[in-house]
Amino acid sequence: MKTAKQNYQIIKELESKAIESQPIDNEEAVFLSNLNDTDTFDLIASANRIREKFKGNKISLCSIVNAKSGRCPEDCVFCSQSNHYKTNIDEYPLIKSEEMVEKANEALNHGAQKFGIVTSGRNISTEQELNEICKTIKKLKEDGKIHRCASLGMLGRDQLIKLKEAGLEEYHHNLETSRSYFPKVCTTHDYEEDVETVKTAKSIGLRTCCGGIFGLGESPEQRIELAFTLRELDVDSVPINFLHPIKGTGTENLPPLKPLEILKIIAVYRFLLPAKDIKIAGGREHNLRDFQSMIFAAGANSTMVGNYLTTKGRAYQDDLQMIKDMGLEPVSNGFKIS
Numbered sequence: 001m002k003t004a005k006q007n008y009q010i011i012k013e014l015e016s017k018a019i020e021s022q023p024i025d026n027e028e029a030v031f032l033s034n035l036n037d038t039d040t041f042d043l044i045a046s047a048n049r050i051r052e053k054f055k056g057n058k059i060s061l062c063s064i065v066n067a068k069s070g071r072c073p074e075d076c077v078f079c080s081q082s083n084h085y086k087t088n089i090d091e092y093p094l095i096k097s098e099e100m101v102e103k104a105n106e107a108l109n110h111g112a113q114k115f116g117i118v119t120s121g122r123n124i125s126t127e128q129e130l131n132e133i134c135k136t137i138k139k140l141k142e143d144g145k146i147h148r149c150a151s152l153g154m155l156g157r158d159q160l161i162k163l164k165e166a167g168l169e170e171y172h173h174n175l176e177t178s179r180s181y182f183p184k185v186c187t188t189h190d191y192e193e194d195v196e197t198v199k200t201a202k203s204i205g206l207r208t209c210c211g212g213i214f215g216l217g218e219s220p221e222q223r224i225e226l227a228f229t230l231r232e233l234d235v236d237s238v239p240i241n242f243l244h245p246i247k248g249t250g251t252e253n254l255p256p257l258k259p260l261e262i263l264k265i266i267a268v269y270r271f272l273l274p275a276k277d278i279k280i281a282g283g284r285e286h287n288l289r290d291f292q293s294m295i296f297a298a299g300a301n302s303t304m305v306g307n308y309l310t311t312k313g314r315a316y317q318d319d320l321q322m323i324k325d326m327g328l329e330p331v332s333n334g335f336k337i338s
Contacts, residue, residue: 007042011035011046012046026224032267033224033264045297047271055277059302060113060302061111063116064116064151068121069090074186087249097136104136116170147169147170150170170207175212179191179229211238215254240265242284256286279302279303284304
């Protein structure tokens with residue numbers, strides 16, 4: 001067993017390696033993931049310096065609209081929108097373009113720099129739905145005030161091209177977990193279908209936003225496995241979600257991750273993906289509580305603000321104030337912090 005001094009020295013060596021854009025290997029990543037709670041604070045400090053090197057003190061803010069809710073045929077164990085579980089969420093078809101635009105403007109006025117249109121289901125099922133979303137994207141492009149993203153499931157190349165031609169800038173599609181753990185998370189489609197969706201989006205020139213959800217019962221090694229897959233895919237942005245168990249789903253009885261474990265995950269991902277945007281999304285408020293501001297110290301340079309798909313976030317102003325209190329600067333529009 002290594003001493004605290006030895007662990008600190010190794011952390012510093014790996015920090016230098018990451019800052020010099022030399023890839024951290026699997027053995028080194030496992031070492032970082034296995035650090036005890038005391039050494040985790042040294043890990044966090046190093047991850048913060050890596051963030052500062054590649055991202056400065058700018059924090060990107062993202063907001064979403066749940067544009068189509070529920071009735072999903074997929075059986076993802078954590079998801080309240082799956083037809084396989086009874087969760088009593090609001091279910092509704094695709095909302096009108098005007099409502100999506102209204103939600104985008106609301107997000108913009110509250111400080112969000114990016115806006116994502118999210119729909120439930122395996123993919124967009126009709127040409128009418130795709131046209132309504134393209135109409136929205138065109139309008140937002142004309143306004144020219146907010147970065148345009150969409151998360152519409154496993155789309156084909158032609159559908160993605162149509163969205164890009166309408167003005168889409170970024171496509172979000174999570175892998176959710178590692179390839180080796182995926183069969184315990186979802187059985188209604190194959191992992192490679194998700195990978196192919198990300199590859200296709202990237203191949204036509206869209207920015208790619210792709211990450212996962214932690215706390216599903218995966219091992220630390222499987223979290224690293226996912227990070228290596230994301231590195232191989234060369235995604236642009238990595239959203240990190242933490243399980244917020246919903247009653248009625250397959251994960252309703254899973255224990256929550258501890259705040260320090262969450263911060264360690266963020267920090268390790270910053271070491272492994274030093275130049276990428278690391279965005280903290282769902283489950284932040286529920287799992288981190290008073291530790292929320294530490295996500296940036298642990299290496300994140302982006303966060304989702306406002307509500308999530310079927311769970312509530314917190315007030316925009318609280319998050320903007322939190323960022324200011326950390327001595328950081330939100331890359332945002334409109335909302336001013338006194």
